[in-house]
Amino acid sequence: MNIIDCAMKAKDASVYLATVDTNTKNAYLNTLAKTLILHADDIILANEEDMVRSKKENISAPLLKRLKFDKTKIAESAKGLESLAKLPELVGITQYAMELDAGLELYRVSCPIGVIGVIFESRPDALIQISSLCLKSGNAVLLKGGREALKTNRILTNIITEVSAQCGIPEGWIQLLETREEVNDMLALDEYIDLIIPRGSNQFVRYIMDNTRIPVLGHADGICHLYVDKDADLGMAIALTVDSKTQYVAVCNALETLLVHNSIAAQFLPALKKTMDEKHVELSGCEKTCQIISATPANEEDWRTEYLDYKLSIKIVDSLEEAIKHINTYGSGHTDAIVTHNRKSAMRFMELVDSANVFWNASTRFSDGFRYGLGAEVGISTNKIHARGPVGLEGLLIYKYKLIGDGHTVAEYADGRKKFTHRKLEKKF
C-alpha cells in the first residue's frame, strides 16, 4: 500500500472506531498488554536486529539508548496499557444540552478528532503508548517511525493488528508507514490527517511544525525560567533552582534561565554559585551577574537557548515587571516559576506570564501529565489553541453538535411565527 491508501484506510476506519464501546476498547488494551508479555522474546529479538544494524550505521548513543526495547520496557508498556484501560471513557459525553424550542433539542457531544498522525524517532515504547491513547479516545492512527526501529515497529504493529482483529476493533485503524515513505509525504496529507503528534528531539519537532499545514500538538523548545523575587526565601530559591535545573537536565521542563531581583542578587548569587559548582552546573551571566560571581558573559543568544545540559543562564532584573517582560519575550510559553513569599507578586506573575504552566514556589519539573494527575499524557503543548500544557486524553477529543427536531424549519423563526425558547436541558444525549 502506498501512503495515500494507508491514510484513506485509516480515515475510513476512524468513522467506525468512533462508535466502538468502552468495554471493547478496554478489552483490547488489556489483551494487548498480555500479548506483549507473551511475545516478549520475539519483540526483543527483532529489537536486537535493529540495535545491531543501527550500531553498524553509527547512529548516535542517545538514539541507540532510546531504541533499546528490553523486558523491563515491555513490562512498563504493558502496565501503561492496563492503567489506560482503567481511565474513564471520554467519548460520547454530553457537554451542553439545550432546548431551542418545543421538540427541537440540541446536544453537544464529545467525539474523537479522527485520524492522528504520529511521527517518532527510535523509541518503540512511543508506538505502543501513543497508539493506545488514540485507541482509548477512538482515534485512528498513522504511525511513522524512524528507520532505525524498523523491525521492532513492524513486530509491534503486527501484534497490535492481530489483537485488534481478536477484539473487534475496526480493521485499518492503525497503519504503520514504513521507511520508504518520507516524513514529508505524511506532512502533506492534510486531507486525511487531523492532528500530528511528533515525539523526538526539539529540532525534530521544530522541523515538523515548520513543514505541515496539519495542526501539530506538542512543543519544540522548553525555555523555562525561575524568577527569584526580592521577597523570596533564598534557601527555597536555591533548592528550587537545583531541582529545576539538575533533577533531569535533558527534558523540556528543566530550567534554562534564572532571573534574580537586583535587591537580593549580592546575597543570593554567591550562595547559588557555591551550590551550582557542587552540581557541576556551568553559569552564564548578564553583566551585573558577572560583577558579583564568576560566570561566562551571557549574550542575547543565551536567553533564547534551551541548553538541555548542566548549564544555566542568569539575569539580574530590576523588577517583577522586568522579569515578566523577559519571560514573555524570550520564553517558549512552556513553564515558568516565581519564588516569593509575597502573594500579590505571585498572583501578578501567574496572571501576566503568558505560559502554559505558571508556578509559585514549586519546581518547573512538576510540569507533567502524570504529576498533574491527568492519568495519561499525550504530550506537552505550547500551542495557544485546543490544548495547552500537559495534555491528557481530553486533547484527542473534539465534539459535534447533534440537533433533533420534528420537521422544524428556520423560516418560521425568521418570519416571527415561532420564537426560540433557549432553555438549558439537564438530559444527556
Add this chain to the structure above:
Amino acid sequence: MNIIDCAMKAKDASVYLATVDTNTKNAYLNTLAKTLILHADDIILANEEDMVRSKKENISAPLLKRLKFDKTKIAESAKGLESLAKLPELVGITQYAMELDAGLELYRVSCPIGVIGVIFESRPDALIQISSLCLKSGNAVLLKGGREALKTNRILTNIITEVSAQCGIPEGWIQLLETREEVNDMLALDEYIDLIIPRGSNQFVRYIMDNTRIPVLGHADGICHLYVDKDADLGMAIALTVDSKTQYVAVCNALETLLVHNSIAAQFLPALKKTMDEKHVELSGCEKTCQIISATPANEEDWRTEYLDYKLSIKIVDSLEEAIKHINTYGSGHTDAIVTHNRKSAMRFMELVDSANVFWNASTRFSDGFRYGLGAEVGISTNKIHARGPVGLEGLLIYKYKLIGDGHTVAEYADGRKKFTHRKLEKKF
C-alpha cells in the same frame, strides 16, 4: 507604524488586557454602543466617501451592498454590543483543581488566547462585532479590512480607540492595519498572532487557510446534505428541503446536495420536482434521478460544489451507509441532516457522519450560534480541533495551569520520599 510594530504593540497589550476585570470590559462595550449612535452622522459620511470611491472603482454589487453602513446597521451594531455586555464572564474560570500533595495545589484556569488577527472584506459591522468579541474575551486584535472600506474602518477604529482610553482598556489592544500592507504580510506574523478569523467569501477564506501557518478559525465551503431515508415522512422531507435550500441560498448552512433512498425515490422525486420548480430551484441529478424526473445530469464536480444559489444536486443511494459514505467523502464537515422516523437510523447517521453539525428531522439552516443559544457567534468552524461548529466566546479562550507550592521539588517524588495524593479540590483559584 509598520505591521510588525503594530503586532508587537498588540501582543504587549494582550498581556494586560487578559487581566482587565469584567465591569471595565462591559463599561467599554456599553460606552462604545452609545458613542457609535452619537457619531452616526460622521460614520455615515465616511462610509459614503467609501461608497462613492468604490462605485467609481467598479467593485462588485454584493461587496458594495456589504460595504454600506447606514443608520439601521449602526443601531444594530450598538444593540449587539449591549447584548454582549450582558453575557457572563468566561475569563478566569477554574476548570480543574487538584491537590498534587499537601501544600501543592494545581489549578487550570481559563484565559484569553492572546492576539487574534481578523481579516475581513468590506463589511464594517464585522470590525465592530469581532473586535468586541475579542475584547469581551480579553484578546487583543489586529484588524485588516478591505481597502474599499478604508475611511469607515478608520473612523470606527478611532472611536474604539477613544472609548478604550476613556474606559481604561490597555492602549494598543486594537490595531488597524491600513491598505498599504498586504494580507500576506499579516499571514506571516505567526510570532505575534495566535489565531486568525477571516470574514468573507469562501474563496477569500480558502486563500487565507492555504497561506498561513497561524491557526485559522472558520470554514471555507459549506457543502451541506439532507438525506431522505426510506423511513422518511415525505411531506416533512419536502418542507425541510425547501427550508434548507431556499430560506437563504447565499449562506454556508444552505443545502447543496439531496440524497434520496432508492426505495422512495420514485414516489418522492416528482413531488419534490414540483415544489422546486415553484421555488425556481434548478436541479442537477445522478443518472437514476434523471430517469425519474427531468434534471441536468450531475457529474463528480457537482458533489463537490457549493452552489450558494437556487440550484440543488440530487443523488439516489441504496442505503443509509451509502449516504453516510457520500457525505463523509464529498461533504465539508459543516452541517448534514437526515429525515426519517426510524430512530436507529437517525442515531447511526448522527454517529457516523463526521460533521460539526448533524441533524435529525431539522433544517440545515439551524446551524448558527444565535439559533443555538450561544449568545454571540465568533464564526462557524469546520476545524477538527479547538472549536467546531458555531463558535461562541468560548472559542476565543484557552487555559493555563497554575501551580502553588511551598518549595516543593520533584526529586523527593522521584526517589520515593514523597507520594502524590492527586485529590480533586472543590476550590476555585
